[in-house]
Amino acid sequence: MRVGRALILAQRGRLASAGQRWRSSMPAVEPSEPQLPPFNHTPAPYQGPSKEEVYALRKQYLSPALFHHFKDPIMITEGKMQYLYDDKGRRYLDAFAGIVTVSVGHCHPGVVDAVKRQSELLQHTTTIYLNPQIALYAKELTDRLPGNLKVAYFVNSGSEANDMAMMMARLYSGNYDILALRNCYHGMSEGTMGVTAHSTWKFNVPQGFGIRHTLNPNPYTGAFGNDGKRYAEDVKDVISTSTPGGVAGFIAETIQGVGGSVPLADGYLPAVYDMVREAGGVCIADEVQTGFGRTGTNYWGFQNQGVVPDIVTMAKGIGNGLPLAAVVTTPEIAQTLAQRLHFNTYGGNPVCCAGGRAVLQAVDEDGIQANAAKVGDLLLERMRGLQEKHSIIGDVRGQGLMLGVEMVKDRASKEPAAAETGQVMQRLRELGVLIGKGGLHGNVFRIKPPMCITTDDAEFLTEAFDLALSEL
Ligand SMILES: Cc1ncc(COP(=O)(O)O)c(C=O)c1O
CATH class of the missing domain: 3.90.1150.10 (Aspartate Aminotransferase, domain 1)
Known part of the structure; x- marks a missing residue:
C-alpha cells in the first residue's frame, strides 16, 4: 500500500x-x-x-x-x-x-486483577514479616531457571539488580575486577553507570573503578564478524593484562538492548564463561530485556548460547510495568550476602510480587x-x-x-x-x-x-x- x-x-x-x-x-x-x-x-x-x-x-x-x-x-x-x-x-x-517492559500486554487483565486483589488486602510490610506472595513468587520464578539457580532476591529496578549481582560476585570470588562489554547498558546508578559503556549515558564523575571493558562481539560491525571465539580471546588478554589475574565476574546482556539490539557473536558466551570461571569469577547474565520468552526460542536469552550463568538479573518485563526486579543465583553465592544485614524496603513488596506471579502465569497461559x-x-x-x-x-x-x-x-x-x-x-x-x-x-x-x-x-x-x- x-x-x-x-x-x-x-x-x-x-x-x-x-x-x-x-x-x-x-x-x-x-x-x-x-x-x-x-x-x-x-x-x-x-x-x-x-x-x-x-x-x-x-x-x-x-x-x-x-x-x-x-x-x-x-x-x-x-x-x-x-x-x-x-x-x-x-x-x-x-x-x-x-x-x-510491557511483556504480556498493557493492562493485561490477569496482572491488573492480581494487583487489584492484593492492593485491597495488604500493600506493604517489608520482609520483616512473613507473607505468602514473596515466598510463592520466589519458587515460581526460580522453577523457570535451569541448573542450581534457585535463590531469588527482589529489588525494584534493573540498576539495583545489577549492582547487587556485582557485589555478590565480588563477595563470593574475593576478587574485585568485573569484565563487561563495550556498547553494553546495565543501568544508571553510580555502580552500573561505570559498567555501562556508552558515552551517551556516562557523566563526568568518578565511576567504573574495577570495571574492564572488552571487545564487543558485534557480528555486524565487529572486526571478527560472527566468530565469537575470536572476540573471546580479548577477554583472556584483558584478564592477563588489566587485572591481577583473577576476576570477580563477567556481566553481559545476552542481546544488547540500548546498544541497538546487538546479538553476541556465535560461540562467544561459552568461551568467555570458561575463561572467567578459570580466573575465579562468576558469570552474570543481564536478562533485563531478553528474559521471559522475548527471544522466542528460549525463555532466557542465555539459553540461546547454550550457557548457564551463576547469577541472572531481571527487571522490565518481569513486572509488565510494575517496579519489580530480581537477582537469581545459586544457594552458595546467595549465602555471601548473609555475612551482614542486607535490606531493601520495597523489594518483594506483596503487590509487585502478586503482579509478577500474574506475569509468569500470563506468559504460560497466553503462549x-x-x-x-x-x-x-x-x-x-x-x-x-x-x-x-x-x-x-x-x-x-x-x-x-x-x-x-x-x-x-x-x-x-x-x-x-x-x-x-x-x-x-x-x-x-x-x-x-x-x-x-x-x-x-x-x-x-x-x-x-x-x-x-x-x-x-x-x-x-x-x-x-x-x-x-x-x-x-
Ligand atoms: C539490559 C538492561 N539492564 C539494566 C537496565 C537498567 O534498568 P533500570 O532502568 O530499571 O534501572 C536496563 C534499562 O534499560 C537494561 O536495558
Whole structure:
C-alpha cells in the first residue's frame, strides 16, 4: 500500500493550514495508507489537563534531564495489550513496549486483577514479616531457571539488580575486577553507570573503578564478524593484562538492548564463561530485556548460547510495568550476602510480587514465548525483505521480539544514518506506529513490542515502515 509523495505533502499542507499545533491531534491516517488491524476496545474519553498544560508542568517541575521522543511530544493516556491511545483517543501500535517492559500486554487483565486483589488486602510490610506472595513468587520464578539457580532476591529496578549481582560476585570470588562489554547498558546508578559503556549515558564523575571493558562481539560491525571465539580471546588478554589475574565476574546482556539490539557473536558466551570461571569469577547474565520468552526460542536469552550463568538479573518485563526486579543465583553465592544485614524496603513488596506471579502465569497461559517466536520470525523475514528493497537498511538482526534494524548511509562504510532514522520514526508515528531507537549513534530501530502482538500487527508495521522508508 503506497501513497504518492504529492498526496502526503498535500495532506500535511491541509493540516498545517488548519492550524493544528500537535500532530497527534491529527485525524487517523489517510484511507490509502496502511491501517491498524481492527481491535475491540474503546478508550475512556480523556478528561485531564491538556497536553500543552502537561508539557508546561513537566518542563517547570520535572528534571531537565528527562527527554522525550518527538519534537511535538505525544501524550499517552491509555494502553490495552499491544496498543496505546493518546489524549485524543487515537490508537497506536506499540512497537517498543515502554522500553521493552510491557511483556504480556498493557493492562493485561490477569496482572491488573492480581494487583487489584492484593492492593485491597495488604500493600506493604517489608520482609520483616512473613507473607505468602514473596515466598510463592520466589519458587515460581526460580522453577523457570535451569541448573542450581534457585535463590531469588527482589529489588525494584534493573540498576539495583545489577549492582547487587556485582557485589555478590565480588563477595563470593574475593576478587574485585568485573569484565563487561563495550556498547553494553546495565543501568544508571553510580555502580552500573561505570559498567555501562556508552558515552551517551556516562557523566563526568568518578565511576567504573574495577570495571574492564572488552571487545564487543558485534557480528555486524565487529572486526571478527560472527566468530565469537575470536572476540573471546580479548577477554583472556584483558584478564592477563588489566587485572591481577583473577576476576570477580563477567556481566553481559545476552542481546544488547540500548546498544541497538546487538546479538553476541556465535560461540562467544561459552568461551568467555570458561575463561572467567578459570580466573575465579562468576558469570552474570543481564536478562533485563531478553528474559521471559522475548527471544522466542528460549525463555532466557542465555539459553540461546547454550550457557548457564551463576547469577541472572531481571527487571522490565518481569513486572509488565510494575517496579519489580530480581537477582537469581545459586544457594552458595546467595549465602555471601548473609555475612551482614542486607535490606531493601520495597523489594518483594506483596503487590509487585502478586503482579509478577500474574506475569509468569500470563506468559504460560497466553503462549507468549511461542508467539514471540512466530511473530518475531515473520517480522525478521519482512524486515529482511525491506532490506533488499531499501539500501539505507544495513543490517536486520535479533531473535524473537528483540529485533534491530540498523540504518546506514552506505553499506560499505556502515556510516550511521541517524537523521534519517529520526525522520522515519516521526513518519511511523504519523502512521500509527511507535517504535524505539538506540545504538551509540541512534541509528538502530528497536522493534520490541508487547509480546501479545499479532501477525496482522506485524504486517501493518511492515507496510508502514516500507512507506516511511520510501518517502525518505
Ligand atoms: C539490559 C538492561 N539492564 C539494566 C537496565 C537498567 O534498568 P533500570 O532502568 O530499571 O534501572 C536496563 C534499562 O534499560 C537494561 O536495558
